[in-house]
Amino acid sequence: MFFALTPFLWMIVISVTTEPDFLITGNVSYTFQNYRNVLTSPSLNFPAYLKNSLIVSSVTALIVTIITSFSAYAVTRFRFPGRVAIPVAVLALSMFPQISIVGYLFRLFSDFGLTNTYAALILPYTAWTTPIALWINMSYFFQIPTDLDKAALVDGAGRVKVLFKIILPLALPGVFSAFLLVFIMSFNEFLFALMLTIDHSAQTIPVGIALFQGIHGEIPWGNLMAASAVSSVPLVALTLLFQKYIVSGLMSGSVKA
Amino acid sequence: MHSKLLKQINSRETVIALLFLFPVIAFSAAFILFPIFGTFVNSMYRDVSYLPRAFIGLDNYSSALTSTGFWRATVFTLLFAAVAVLLELFLGLLFALLLNEKFRGRGVLRAAVLIPWAIPTIIAGRTWQVMYQYSYGVINFIFTSSGVAENNINWLGTSYSAFWAIVLADVWKTTPFVVIILLAGLQAIPGDLYKQAKVDGATMVKRFTKITLPLLSPVILVAVIFRTIDSLRIFDLVYVLTGGGPGGTTQTLSYIGYQHFNNDQFGMGSTISVIMFAISFAITIVYIKKGNFKKGIN
Secondary structure, eight states: OHHHHHHHHHHHHHHTBSOTTHHHHOOOOBOSHHHHHHHHOTTTOHHHHHHHHHHHHHHHHHHHHHHHHHHHHHHHHOOOTTTTHHHHHHHHHTTSOTHHHHHHHHHHHHHTTOTTSHHHHHHHHHHHHHHHHHHHHHHHHTTSOHHHHHHHHHTTOOHHHHIIIIIHHHTHHHHHHHHHHHHHHHHHOOHHHHHHOOSTTTOOHHHHHHHOOOTTSSOOHHHHHHHHHHHHHHHHHHHHHTHHHHHHHHHHHHTOO | OHHHHHHHHHHHHHHHHHHHHHHHHHHHIIIIIHHHHHHHHHTTEEOBTTSOOEEOTTHHHHHHHTOHHHHHHHHHHHHHHHHHHHHHHHHHHHHHHHHHSOOTTHHHHHHHTTHHHHSOHHHHHHHHHHHHOTTTOHHHHHHHHTTSOSSOOOTTTSHHHHHHHHHHHHHHHHHHHHHHHHHHHHHTSOHHHHHHHHHTTOOHHHHIIIIIHHHHHHHHHHHHHHHHHHHHTOOHHHHHHTTTOSTTTTOOHHHHHHHHHHTTBHHHHHHHHHHHHHHHHHHHHHHHHHSOHHHHHO
16 A cells, blocks of 8 residues: 555646755655646646546547447457457457557658557557457457347347447446546557657656656756646546546456456 | 348448458557557668668667677566566565455445556656755655665666566555455355355465465466566666666666667667567567467357
8 A cells, every 4th residue: 555655646746836945854745736737838838748648549549449349249249250360360460569669650641641649649549449349348348148139130130220329328337437548548558659749749657657747857846747747647536536437447358367 | 041131131241340340450550550560671771861871671670689789688678577476466466465354444445445556657656766866866865764774775886676666656556456356256156165165174374375375376377477478578667767777777668669769760670679578479479379369159
């Protein structure tokens, strides 16, 4: 507990003190100026980073949730060649280090003029987070009896209607945990974001925080920790609030084997 | 007649199935498979900004394999992965066993353990950076005021301490993942087994080594493989904490790959990337073989 919380608490402490060296000087004074700075100072661009992160992560999570719902439906409901091979291959692809594709994507996106756009992040993030969402959805869809679909199909419903009216409502907890995990993974990603964006029109929070520099060389720790706290608090809150879904998502995404 | 009809239905099913799977296949192919292939091709080219692009076969590989920077990064990456994964596994098992016991406040603890997992790695890295800070960082403050160290330690300034600084930050960030996976494994072990063992007079140590460990070993294997693959590609923490320094001693394979790309040396960057890809591929094969995926689908 202590081990898990200390750095997070220390981030908060630094973010509300005027000088980060209070431990040796002994002068502690508290302030909210750091928060005011990061939220309002136009030169720090922090609100832009936050906005970019939220848009990129939400759109990625939405796309991934939709496409993996269709795929998971196909894998759990149809018999066809590649039923086992395709999900396993998709999972295997996600195991490769980001560095092994990011250089190529950089060139590709430059050629298409996509560098420094939301699409430059959303496209690879979608590919990268698809496997975990696919496997989570599959594990939930398998638990729904196929008799339910069959009854609806006999009544004349189409496959898409069955997926939206029967499967998705029943598998909602699973679909939701897939959505959450993809959102958090996209929010946290750094290497793609670092290489495929150039400035605050598309850079995300991790890039903003990593490149955060003071004007005179010394890192402005108070501002930096305030920015870190503002960015972490929503994620920590989401995690604590939806802990059940995140845990079950992590479990079905990896222990399923 | 009957079999013909069945075939028709099946082929219709196949078409719909592939249609439903198309977006997933398309994304994976376009943004993972195809770029990996392209990287492989690029790795055999001289591709720098100041010379014309030219095919040079395996020259990039031979210069990588004979450069000290590459081997230093390889050793650092492997050593880091080995130490970090071992520590994470040990701590993860310890915490999972604790959290599997019934006690007051278990729910709160289980939630708290997830906090490091939820914080972006870059932000965690920055927070550790301020804690490792030389003159006023809280870690040096605790060390010197408790008498553990006489003088402040330059955590990120010497290669030896920087290694441990990166390991500690990584262990903090990723142990929660191991805890969650192992806890799930522990909960799947039937409680009756322990009751019976208690009746038979088995000690706690014996119950652990004879029941818990063997039944948990498949889950442990999954956790180890996931964590190994992930820690071999470590980049974020190195970028923030040391920038590969001091003197390049904490550069990892991902980091030197990134540096090559960043310096417009695309051929060499691709070569490093292919080598990393090969390492991950080997581990992934083991994972696919060990994990019983077919059983999960059929």
